[in-house]
């Protein structure tokens with residue numbers, strides 16, 4: 489017999505977005521919610537550090553979120569969580585079909601509102617040898633990976649092929665690191681670099697393969713080179729402008745014929761929004777689920793948040809998948825406030841991220857100069873060398889800021905508007921300055937408007953030269969009017 493349940497809000501997906509939506513609904517007085525999760529909840533961002541055993545000596549299992557005892561989550565989340573997949577949804581009847589993971593029992597849930605927080609799945613290029621079999625099960629539940637355009641169960645990945653998204657991925661990689669001698673990491677975004685560092689810390693010989701002309705597309709080439717130099721100093725080989733074309737039992741072949749032998753290959757080649765259920769529900773989809781400023785989809789009573797959702801990049805005006813955990817959480821709050829009858833709009837946002845690589849801390853906000861130009865914008869940049877401390881301080885180290893700005897007004901940007909910010913600091917956190925540039929960029933401020941931003945100095949924290957002034961001077965004092 490089918491079980492039935494009734495709820496005020498059905499939250500589909502137990503990642504950071506879904507969990508935050510649950511907590512925020514609860515705190516807004518909407519305590520009648522049901523959360524569905526099909527994988528163990530985890531602090532995703534810490535997974536590479538679990539594999540590296542540097543910050544988390546006991547491994548990736550320490551990143552599991554114990555929802556029953558989390559001070560951030562309401563205690564009733566446990567009784568209001570179904571571990572399983574929402575396998576179908578009928579928006580006209582406001583009913584979802586959930587398949588419980590262990591018992592395989594079917595539960596029909598009727599809801600007033602539904603929140604799609606289905607996130608994203610690792611994406612792998614559809615190259616020969618990455619899957620054990622091309623035969624797909626009739627129903628795909630649990631952990632998936634997107635190969636080309638097709639979502640497939642992760643259990644179909646060929647031996648020696650790894651991805652990094654869930655705690656099970658972390659545990660697999662951790663076990664691999666224990667036994668393996670070498671690894672190829674394909675992709676050099678933050679996740680690829682963090683995994684490369686983790687595996688190198690575990691004693692593996694690591695090679696990075698990147699399809700683009702330089703590593704880390706969130707940085708321009710000049711800034712990315714600083715990271716590349718550090719990788720090479722740490723014994724990591726880097727291949728750029730190369731694509732993997734096939735994998736066969738420990739040998740990865742690249743498009744120029746190079747054959748790389750390794751104990752395993754980690755694909756850190758990006759993710760795809762998990763839109764499988766959204767498609768069944770008839771939600772509008774472009775790069776991800778399309779929502780309005782209140783996180784409403786085109787289907788009544790269905791909202792969407794997090795990595796599954798496309799937002800408008802406030803700098804370029806284009807639809808993007810920002811793929812940022814803290815943004816997924818903020819959207820969880822926004823959706824909860826809207827459902828609770830407190831209309832709240834998504835603030836203007838862009839892409840941002842901060843990471844660290846062998847002691848080099850780097851961050852990026854908004855557009856790179858390369859991306860701005862490829863979008864047809866007239867843009868230039870200022871690169872400012874900065875010290876991390878007063879130069880006389882023994883622990884003072886080198887760093888660079890890069891500010892990208894438009895040189896011409898058009899319909900969407902002003903002349904001098906700051907389009908992007910990048911930073912690489914040796915041994916120091918770039919966080920506060922990067923966050924400040926999130927505000928500067930999302931508020932469409934120009935280089936001359938940096939005059940409104942004050943700068944604190946203390947020798948043990950930073951040098952006395954005001955870097956905002958440095959940027960304004962380099963922009964040209966005569967451009968102020």
Ligand SMILES: Cc1cc2nc3c(=O)[nH]c(=O)nc-3n(C[C@H](O)[C@H](O)[C@H](O)COP(=O)(O)OP(=O)(O)OC[C@H]3O[C@@H](n4cnc5c(N)ncnc54)[C@H](O)[C@@H]3O)c2cc1C
Nearest residue numbers: 501503504505532533573574607608794795811812813814
């Ligand atoms: C290694 C790594 C490091 C990262 N580091 C950072 C960082 O430092 N800072 C940062 O801000 N972000 C970071 N991110 C990005 C961040 O993890 C994501 O932006 C965030 O997880 C998105 O949250 P979400 O809830 O939207 O989606 P997800 O975390 O993807 O969660 C969605 C969940 O929904 C489940 N689901 C899908 N369909 C169904 C269904 N039909 N039924 C039930 N469940 C379903 C999925 O299995 C998944 O568990 C990192 C990501 C990775 C992979």
